[in-house]
Amino acid sequence: MQFSSTETYVASPDLALAVNAAVTLERPLLVKGEPGTGKTELARQVAASLGLPIIEWNVKSTTRAQQGLYEYDAVSRLRDSQLGEARVHDIANYIRKGKLWQAFEADGKVVLLIDEIDKADIEFPNDLLQELDRMEFHVYETGETIMARHRPVVIITSNNEKELPDAFLRRCFFHYIRFPDAETLKRIVAVHHPGLKPRLLDEALTQFLELREAPGLKKKPSTSEFLDWLKLILAEDLSPEDLKRPAGEMLPRLHGALLKNEQDVALFERLAFMARRQR
Known part of the structure; x- marks a missing residue:
């Protein structure tokens, strides 16, 4: 067995x-x-x-x-x-x-x-x-x-x-x-969302991993939440360009699938505010 x-x-x-x-x-x-x-x-x-x-x-x-x-x-x-x-x-x-x-x-x-x-x-x-x-x-x-x-x-x-x-x-x-690395995440995505365009996956994966690495995050988004986020992205028919954040913005599109408490949302809002002040 x-x-x-x-x-x-x-x-x-x-x-x-x-x-x-x-x-x-x-x-x-x-x-x-x-x-x-x-x-x-x-x-x-x-x-x-x-x-x-x-x-x-x-x-x-x-x-x-x-x-x-x-x-x-x-x-x-x-x-x-x-x-x-x-x-x-x-x-x-x-x-x-x-x-x-x-x-x-x-x-x-x-x-x-x-x-x-x-x-x-x-x-x-x-x-x-x-x-x-x-x-x-x-x-x-x-x-x-x-x-x-x-x-x-x-x-x-x-x-x-x-x-x-x-x-x-x-x-x-x-x-x-352990939390999967980028290549393993791509293999997991291929199982759940076969046929996802590489450029869209690369942009989503980059933003997701940046989100997880943010210092001070109370709850890091998990693999299952990443899959849910991708499902929403596909349902909204978003392109890689749609996912790109405007200058000074830190929160990704549809971030409610990834961030599950107000402290983490507020953290990214503060980071965005500080980034705009430094420009």
Whole structure:
């Protein structure tokens, strides 16, 4: 089972190597990087490339590790007992299977995505250590032990919003998705916007990279935002000349697709003002 770039996803050689190493070692792959660099999409493309189904667990700030295993619905059981329902005698009727349980009991190998693990409480990763390591867990209400029929390919993403515990990191194969260079960006654009005229791409790419390199930027625009910007440029049928900024202007056309907060917009407005004063 070897992963490489697909028709819709450009994977750098070191990223493909990391995925294949994690699969070989049977370790979870922990992927970090800026938001919008394709971490979540990576898991989907790995599943497509390897011909495996994918199970996605999207973590939120309120998510608990136990929810990934199972949840016992005691309230429903109490209600059914009051109504005299026959199903109340089998506690298994009130066990809701989580994403890990679904991955463990799958008939074949699957890709399990644990998306944005750093959103949850700091104890969340530690609470999954044993289950991800041993590939089994115990259901206390029924007394059964759920063991993985086939060890899933586990891909865990993080936006680096908080540090993850050392004990958790030791059990993972780690890869940081660096922001792509200009040539890789062109390959990515070719996948999403084939046939884009080279002059238009060169002008857009130059302005985009200049924008990212501006000092003091609170949120640098990501790859996905660059693709959205290009989509707008194509929809407006803009030419390379249309994209060129008038003298003294710093903000690119349709900059709302790239700059997502007022501080960054104000920063470029100040830079433009200072440039005009120096002329």
